[in-house]
Amino acid sequence: MSTITTEELSATTLLRFATAGSVDDGKSTLVGRLLHDSKSVLADQLEAVEHASRNRGQEAPDLALLTDGLRAEREQGITIDVAYRYFATPRRRFILADTPGHVQYTRNMVTGASTAELTVILVDARNGVVEQTRRHAAIAALLRVPHVVLAVNKMDLVDYKEPVFAAIAKEFTAYATELGVPEVTAIPISALAGDNVVEPSATMDWYGGPTVLEHLETVPVSHDLSHCHARLPVQFVIRPQTAEHPDYRGYAGQIAAGSFHVGEAVTVLPSGRASRISGIELLGEPVDVAWTTQSVTLLLEDDIDISRGDLIVPSKDAPATTQDIEATVCHVADQALTVGHRVLLKHGTRTVKAIVKDIPSRLTLSDLSLHPHPGQLVANDIGRVKIRTAEPLPVDSYADSRRTGSFILIDPSDGTTLTAGMVGESFASPEPVKDESEDDGWDF
Incomplete structure (x- = not known):
């Protein structure tokens, strides 16, 4: 060999x-x-x-x-x-x-x-x-x-x-x-x-x-994601509370896209609180810049409330937060996904309650036609869904970011992964579908 x-x-x-x-x-x-x-x-x-x-x-x-x-x-x-x-x-x-x-x-x-x-x-x-x-x-x-x-x-x-x-x-x-x-x-x-x-x-x-x-x-391969909007889903909040560093507070995670620089103005989502990066640590050492796929710890100038699941982004290109998500999904569970289905939606490091408000269409693989309002998606179906989340989420279009533009739906009863979703993706452009789902009594 x-x-x-x-x-x-x-x-x-x-x-x-x-x-x-x-x-x-x-x-x-x-x-x-x-x-x-x-x-x-x-x-x-x-x-x-x-x-x-x-x-x-x-x-x-x-x-x-x-x-x-x-x-x-x-x-x-x-x-x-x-x-x-x-x-x-x-x-x-x-x-x-x-x-x-x-x-x-x-x-x-x-x-x-x-x-x-x-x-x-x-x-x-x-x-x-x-x-x-x-x-x-x-x-x-x-x-x-x-x-x-x-x-x-x-x-x-x-x-x-x-x-x-x-x-x-x-x-x-x-x-x-x-x-x-x-x-x-x-x-x-x-x-x-x-x-x-x-x-x-x-x-x-x-x-x-x-x-x-x-x-x-x-085959040409480009790993240059510097053109992408910078995104850091927070995985851990580090607070050692030692005598040497009594006020240390770091926000650790893997950079999903783009790059971050010391001194850069950032916004924490979904709260919308703003600050500035005072330091970046990579493998325990200070650096001036960090980029996609690196696992880092960000230090901020201001003491603001940040927890696991929050998203740190540059203030100049922060995505809008929303509770209404439209996406194309691939249903992967044996259990059907139906209109009115109560689920958990995992986006990045945040998991929130959600409900399936509508299933506008299902893709027919043989001729790529769209079957309107199928009512449900069964195992291996590909279709469009409309989802309402209990909390606002900062989602990107999947076309802009495969990491922060994707999510999974989870069965809250047993943790089974139900569906993989891509925000905004569509194989065709069907006529807009009126949301005819009835009010289910949920306050989100």
Whole structure:
């Protein structure tokens, strides 16, 4: 196995990507092949896979076992949980989320793709584009994943025929374009044989594009979020109350977007109280500036009431607070989401009571039409919702910030995650829907 030096790693960029597809499309085999052929598998891992494969009566090592880590997954031959893998090449570092293909576990695909910059959607060349393919494309579009790779797998089972690949690529690209996916790259592969995964295929000389790994290594990725509005959801209020620092009060959290500077005027939401940053601490050391994804502690000039769940923002571009939220959601629970449903809404580090006031539409995956006023959303449905919260929230549009423009709905009785929501997102622009829900007696 080739080694990569610390200097080489520090000079490479990071790509977060997720895999998705229907059951038995070969996602785990593709990931295993990617890890194996890029020499990112340790000798003892490969030996364990070879041993497990022999125990199952297989002559060749089953590379899918490199990602199917749960015993239940290995026994059933399907991926159940999101399997995260970290690997690197001399050109780039990768965080990979191998998500389940079974429709029952679509919620896991939402989890895996929520932070991804690229999604690899697999299609079995024998079956073409199916409903689950459309669902995964819709979720990728909804989550604003900027790059989508269509991997047409099992080309060896259709004799590596170019017309088969071309027809699937054309159908999927047209569908994804309708959804608003900005970029689709189609690659014909055989994960089992290794064609066009890491090395170019000798049997598909009609294809002149990149292999999967080559595309992953070269696709442009920008982590520059300095243009975003700065946001710090407060996770902890630090008050050591020691003799050395009797008046110390710090507000700790991970910066969700943008950057903060010492001396900058800031506003705390939802209270609207204003102050100025007197200091920033990073890993216990003072710094003048901090930016996205860094976990920091802010010190303010004024002693104001701040608690977990508050949002610190620059005063010059503070978002408006609201109790009425309209969003597109992906419902992930077995329990249906209905009009009048009382829920908890978690936004950033704040959780508030809320009620579903209306469900204006549900997306029909087959033709992307909107079914008006369905009354409820069931597992794996994608639809529009109107929500009223008990307290005002400072929400951004999801188009402006994937972190502060998203939320989840939670069942208050048992803590089950019901729905993942994206503020302001929509696949279409239906006619405005009059809110006809009846007064439920709640005072918010």
